Amino acid sequence: MPMWEESSLVRVVPSARPRKLAKVPFVELADGRLQGVVSSGSDISRVYVSSVAAGDFAFACRTNNNRPCGGLRGGFCNHVTALVGEAVLQYGGARVARYLQAETAEAADAAGTAAVPTAQQLTAAMSAVRPQQSADGQAVTGQVFSRFLRHLAYLELPATTAPLPEMHWFPTAGAVA
């Protein structure tokens, strides 16, 4: 597709879609994982750091104090499931499935019609291969939590009225979302 290769302004990453952040304030597809932060339903100063790795779907869920989540019993806990749900809202099911290399039965059946998997279908497809808990869950938790804090810090950075010419490479594409 020559237009893609010869354009300075192709949109490589679509913008995130708006979603409610109360339950899952942070979701990202990064470092080869779907990872994020899920607020605890019972304790407002506790959050769960959850992740699923691309390819083998190895999962982890621990609190911000790096204690294991009590809901992990050989499979995805509610936090991981919530994370998948919000990721699908934010990025769309197709992008999440592609990043995780998850093939849903539905997508395979409807080959060619580009069926977009739902969060339930994705979760089911990943659970079906009986994924293991991540071996380096503790380290991953630390990394993800510090990425979440870094993400929050963007709100604290001041605005400026000095022009940023480089932003011309990042046109808004609101109307084609």
Add this chain to the structure above:
Amino acid sequence: MRADLLAAELPDLDEALAAVDAFDEVLAGGLLRPQPAQAAGLNALADAVAGSPIAALVAEAAEKAAAGVAGEEHLVALAAGRTALFGAVHDAVLARVDEATGRPREAAPPFEPGAPLPVNLLASARAWLCDVARAGWRGMDHELAATAAPVVSALLPSAELRRLAVLLDGFAAELAASCPGRTLEQIPLRRWADLWARGMLLTQPGAIAAAGAAAESAAGAASTALTGRLLPLGVDLHEHATGVQAQVHAVFEPADGGPARLVRASVSAPKPDTVVGAGAWQLLRPHLSLLAAAGEGRAMELTGMPVTDEGDLLWSDDRAHVGESADVFTTARVALPAVRSGATAPLDRHPTRIAEPVLVEGYTVDGSGAEVAFVIGGERLAVDTGRVPAASPLTPQAVAGSRACVGLLRWDAGRFRLQPLAVQSAAKSKAAVAQAGAWAGGTSDKNAAKAEKAATDAVTVLRERAGRLLRS
């Protein structure tokens, strides 16, 4: 505006772009273990700048790179060579724009190096970019993409380094989302090479002329501060996952009766990626009262507002107050034909930076193809209907049903396109004007108000989480 000139070919353009394309292909494979085909691409770049003052530097760099032994200084030279080629393309495109608009343009002042910036921060940014060039787009992995994060975090708080920071931030996010590179089906070759080369140049000491310093000197020197009336033409929004900028294009009429000129006022802010749509306006609007004025169709009176040679106002709300009402299309019909355009800063000479405000009318809309085009006197001008903010009443439908359009003339992938800023409806019964930035300052529109509320809630949640977790 003469649309026929925009459709005509630019002489020698293909040759320059062929050299660019050959070099851009080199970066796909990376410079760690260069192949013979890559040596050819490097030579193409060196040959293309053979008549320029940097010929020897680029030739040496191409030779070293082809041998797989390029150091940082050689990679900088290659970036400079590619940037010089696009500088020439920029000049040719801009000359065509000026011919089409019939508008005079200020001459660019000679380049003056900016104040020295923290060398260690620039060096860490350059080191990352060099690693990226060695790996190539196909050699990109999560680990390399992620090493940009600490570099960006260190750059972002500094106002002088914000330009480099937002560039690397947006670039690294795209690379990260495209990992692993070896599985990429298609690569945005020109775009990533653009971002890479620009990043490399901005890491050179002195490349970034600190706008803050310009503001200080301008505040003292009356010659570079503007007093008079500002008539908004429209709002251009830029955004990536973690940054947003709005630029208001406007006609400035000096109080002393001097010639009118085109100016821009900018406001930008870093943002979490979940702040989108109306949320972007919410971040920006407290810092630029002009956003609300432009949305409401009002002029502003400026008193001693600093301005750069390029026509960028260094806005502060206390040097501006809201004036009488000013319709965009009246401004475009009455004031726009008499303006002078600003110069381009030497390092900003790239066609992507061209955004020339124009009024187009007397067209028919052709929506039959894959994209909308205005047909003016038999010539087609493609319209970039996607380049409109998410939170905006300016829809593709409004563009399709328009009879007049104020927009920005842009050039990308070898052709001109019009980015709509405001359209006037062809239907007499309908509300007359839809503007891209109509909701920038806030709105009473029912659906938009819902989006505003949702965006406020999102930021409230993030601030609450930050308050509880960031400082604990």
